[in-house]
Amino acid sequence: MSSDCSSGNCSSGSCGGAPTELDAGEARMKRTISRIKHKIVVMSGKGGVGKSTVATNIAIGLSLAGKKVGLLDVDVHGPSVPRLLSMRDSKVHIEESFIEPVAWSKNLSVMSLGFLLPNSYQPVVWRGPVKMGFIKQLLSDVVWGDLDYMVVDCPPGTGDEPLSVMQLLGNDAQAVIVTTPQGVAIDDVRRSVTFVGDVGNQVLGIVENMSGVVCSQCGNVENIFGKGGGKKLAQEVGVRFLGDIPLDPEIVRSGDEGYAFLSVKQDSPTAQSIQKIIKPILMLDNDAAPSTKLRPVLPPHKGTIKVALPVTKGTLSPSMHLAEQYIIAVADAETKKIVSTETVDAPAYEPKAAASFLERLDAGYVLAKDVPEEACDALKEKHISLVKGITVNAPVAVVTDFIEGKLLAAG
Numbered sequence: 001m002s003s004d005c006s007s008g009n010c011s012s013g014s015c016g017g018a019p020t021e022l023d024a025g026e027a028r029m030k031r032t033i034s035r036i037k038h039k040i041v042v043m044s045g046k047g048g049v050g051k052s053t054v055a056t057n058i059a060i061g062l063s064l065a066g067k068k069v070g071l072l073d074v075d076v077h078g079p080s081v082p083r084l085l086s087m088r089d090s091k092v093h094i095e096e097s098f099i100e101p102v103a104w105s106k107n108l109s110v111m112s113l114g115f116l117l118p119n120s121y122q123p124v125v126w127r128g129p130v131k132m133g134f135i136k137q138l139l140s141d142v143v144w145g146d147l148d149y150m151v152v153d154c155p156p157g158t159g160d161e162p163l164s165v166m167q168l169l170g171n172d173a174q175a176v177i178v179t180t181p182q183g184v185a186i187d188d189v190r191r192s193v194t195f196v197g198d199v200g201n202q203v204l205g206i207v208e209n210m211s212g213v214v215c216s217q218c219g220n221v222e223n224i225f226g227k228g229g230g231k232k233l234a235q236e237v238g239v240r241f242l243g244d245i246p247l248d249p250e251i252v253r254s255g256d257e258g259y260a261f262l263s264v265k266q267d268s269p270t271a272q273s274i275q276k277i278i279k280p281i282l283m284l285d286n287d288a289a290p291s292t293k294l295r296p297v298l299p300p301h302k303g304t305i306k307v308a309l310p311v312t313k314g315t316l317s318p319s320m321h322l323a324e325q326y327i328i329a330v331a332d333a334e335t336k337k338i339v340s341t342e343t344v345d346a347p348a349y350e351p352k353a354a355a356s357f358l359e360r361l362d363a364g365y366v367l368a369k370d371v372p373e374e375a376c377d378a379l380k381e382k383h384i385s386l387v388k389g390i391t392v393n394a395p396v397a398v399v400t401d402f403i404e405g406k407l408l409a410a411g
C-alpha cells in the first residue's frame, strides 16, 4: 500500500515529498557501506565456540598486514570485543549527528554496544526490531571512513542480529563460520551454512576452533576432542575450510587479560594457524597485501591453449570454490589472439570434482585469484597448470594479459 504524503506517513521519498529523517539515515548507511571494500561476518550456530576470539584476531591480523579495518561487535546480549581488546573502559565520542568508533590502533577502529552500556553487568532486553534499528545506527551514524575490511562479530545462532547484518551489508558480505570439533557443533554449522545461502550471501569459509589442545608444558597439540570435523563438513557442503586453531591456554589468558594474542604471541604455532586463516581473507583485497610482491607469469609459447577462469557475477571469483561459472577461453599462443570464449555453469564445489570437470572440458590452464589447497592438488593430479594470485577482475583481460606475457600474480 502506498502512503499518502499529505498524511505525513510517507517515508519512501519516492513520491517527491520532503526527505524524511528515515531517508537521511538510509542514505548515510548506504554511503558508509559503499566505503567498505570487504565485509566479513563472523558467526556460529552455537555459543562459546570462540567466535569473538576469531573475529578479533582476524581484525587484528588484517590491520597488522596494513589494511584499514573496522571491527563491529553486534552482540547486544554479551558484547565481548571490549574485554578481548582490553577496551572495557573506552568510551565512544558521540556528537549530535555522528559517533566516532574507538581506535585500537592506527589501522583498527572498534565499535561495540559494550562501549555504550553503563556497566558490563547491565542486561540488554531488546526485541528484534529494536536490535535491527541499533545495528542500522551503528552502520549509519558511526564514522568508519574508508575501510578495506569490516569484520562483524555476531551473537551465536541464526537470529535477528546475523539476519540484520547480512540484509544491511548486502549480498557481497561473506560469512566466516566458526565451529568446534564436536559433532553437535558441526550440526549447528550446517544450519549456519544454510542460513547464509538462504539470505543470498556466500560463506567465505569455516574455521575449526579449539581443535586439539596446546600443552602448556611442551607446546605439543593433543587432539582430545578429535579433529577434522570442520574440514570434512566444509567439503560436504562445498565451502572452503579456512583452517583450525588449537585450544591454547595463551588465548584464554589473552582474552582474560585483554592483550592482543596475535601481536604478542606472533611466533607461536597458534598464531601461525590464525595467520593461515587470515591469508585467503587478505587475498580478497585486489590490491593484495603491501608486502606481497606481484611476479610476472610466464606466458604459454606454442599451440592452441584452453584456459578456464572461475567467475562470480561475471568477474574473476575471489576463490575458485566460489565460482558460479567458468569462462573457457581458447587462445592461440603464437598469434596471441583469443579464438573463442564460452561460459559454463560450475558444478557444486568439491575439489576433485572441480578438477575432473575442468579435465572433461579439456582445460590446460586455470587462472584464478585464489584456489583452496585441496583443489590445487586435484588440478595437479589432472596435469592442469594453475596460476593463482591474479589481481585483475575482468576475465578476458586476464587471458589477454596471459598470452601477451603481461600477466602478474601475487605470491
Ligand SMILES: Nc1ncnc2c1ncn2[C@@H]1O[C@H](COP(=O)(O)OP(=O)(O)OP(=O)(O)O)[C@@H](O)[C@H]1O
Pocket: 044, 046, 047, 048, 049, 050, 051, 052, 053, 054, 075, 078, 080, 154, 155, 156, 209, 210, 245, 246, 247, 248, 249, 251, 252, 253, 255, 256
Ligand atoms: N582457541 C582457543 N583456545 C583457548 N581458549 C579459547 C580459544 N578460543 C576461544 N577461547 C576462549 O573461550 C571463551 C569463549 O570465547 P569467545 O568469547 O570468543 O566465544 P564466542 O563464541 O564469541 O562466545 P559467545 O557465544 O558468548 O558470543 C573465551 O574465554 C576465550 O578466551
